Amino acid sequence: MSGVDVDVSERIATVTLNRPDRLNALSKEVMATLIDVFDGFNFDDDVWCVVFTGAGDRAFSAGVDLNEVGDGDKNQARFTMPNSGSARNPFETVLECRKPVIAALNGVAVGGGLEMALACDIRLAADHARLGLPEAKRGMGANFGSQVLPRVIPRGLAYQMLYTGELIDAATAKQWGLVNEVHPAADLAGRARALAHSIAGNAPLTVRRYKEGITKGADLPLSAALRLNVGPNPYLSEDRKEGVAAFVEKRTPKWQAR
Template sequence: MTSLDEEVLFDVRDRVAYITLNRPESRNALSQAVVARLSEVFTEAAEDNEVWAIVVTGAGDRAFCAGGDLKELNRIAQEGGRFPVPMTGTERNLFELVLEIGKPVIASLNGPAVAGGFELALACDIRLAAEHASIGMPEAKRGMGANFATVLLPRLVPRSVALTMLYLGDLMPPDEALRWGLVNAVHPAERLAEETELFVRRLVANAPLALRRYKEMATKGWELSVPAALRLNVGPNPYLSEDREEGVRAFLEKRPPQWTGK
C-alpha cells in the first residue's frame, strides 16, 4: 500500500463504496495529492455498477476534514508555485465532481467539517453528524474565497443565513445545522458509524435505478422551471426496467425484492 493509499482509504462492501480521509494527525486536511486521489476513488465508485451508494468519512474524532492543507498551501506560495485556484487548471474540481455523481453520496461527519471540508460535505446528498461535528466556512478569516460554498449555501438555506456564515466565518454547532437542514441527523459520536451503516443499508435496500434517477433529476433539474424540470429525462429509466417488474411482483408476493440494477 502506498502512502497516498494510506491517506485515502477505499473499500467496496455489499453495494456500498466507503471512502475515508485518513490523515487524523492533520485533522484530515486536503493536500493536493489527497484531492487528486479523492477524485480518482469517487470516479471509480461512480463508474462501478456494483456500487449503489457512497459513504465518505474521516479517521479519528478530531475532524471530518479541516479543509485545505494550509501548511502545503503556504509552502507553495513561498516557493512561487502555482497556487490552486478553484475551477482552473487541468483537473476537475473535486466538489463539483462529487455533487454530480449519479448515485447517493452520504457524508458521515465524525468531527468538525471546516472550510474545504465543509464544502466536501455540502457536495454530498446526505450529512449525518456526530454531536461535536460543527460546520462552517472560516475562509474570510484566512483571506480565501469559499468558491463552492458561495454557490451552494444560498441554495440550501436562506440567503441571509448563508451570507452570515460566509461573512463572519464562525462555526455552526450541529444542533443549529440540523435546524437549518444542513445536516440530516445528529448522533452521539460513539454511535455515528453504526447509525451511518443503518442508514446506508436502508438506502441500498431500494431499487438502484430509482436511486440514480432521483439523484440525476434532483441535481440537474435544480434551477430549472417546474415545466422544464418535469420534462427533463436524465438518469436511467426505472419505469421500463426489470427492477420495476421485480419490485411490483415482490410487493404482490409479500417478499423482499431482488434487485439487479437492470
C-alpha cells in the same frame, strides 16, 4: 491510496479521509485521489451507495491543507484557481457522483471540509462536530461553498456564515437545515451505515434517477424539470417488473440494476 481509504462491502462504499494527524486536511494528493475514487464509483456496479467520513474523532476535514499552500507561497509556486486547470474539481466530482453519497461528519468540517460535505446528498453529524467556512479569516474564497451553501440553507444564514467565518455547532447546523441528523459520536458510523443499507436496499435505478433529476432539475422551471429525461429509466427496467412482482407475491425484491 495515500490519505484516502476505500472499503466496499454489501454494495456500500465507505470512503475515509485518513490523515488524522492533520485533521484530515485536503492535500493536492488527497483531492486528486478523491476525484479518481468518486469517478470510479460511477462505473462500479458493486457500489450502490457511498458513506464519506474521516478518521479519528476530531475532524471530518479541516479543509485545504494550508501548510501545503504556505509552502507553495514560500516557493513562489503558482496558485491554482478553483475550477481552472486541467484537473476536475473534487467538490463537483462528489456532487456529480451518480450514486447517493452520505457524509458522516465525525468532527469539525470547515473550509474545504464543509465544501466536501456540501457536495454530498445527506449529512449526518456527531454531536461534537462544528461546521463553518472561515475563508474570510484566511483571505481565501470558498468558491464552491459560497454558491452551494445558499442553496442548502436560507440565504441570510448563508451570508452570516460566510461573512463572519464563525463556526456553528451540530445542533445549530441541524436547526438551520445544514445537516439532516445529529448523533452521539459513538453512534454516528452505525447510523450512517444503517441509512446506507436502507438506500442500497431500494431499486438502484430509481435512486439514481432521483439523484440526477433533483441535481439537474433544481433550478429549472417546474414544467421543464418534469420533462427531464436524465439518469437510468426505471419505468422500462427489469427491476420495475421485479418490484411489482415482489409486491404481489409478498416477498423481498431481488434488484439487478437493469
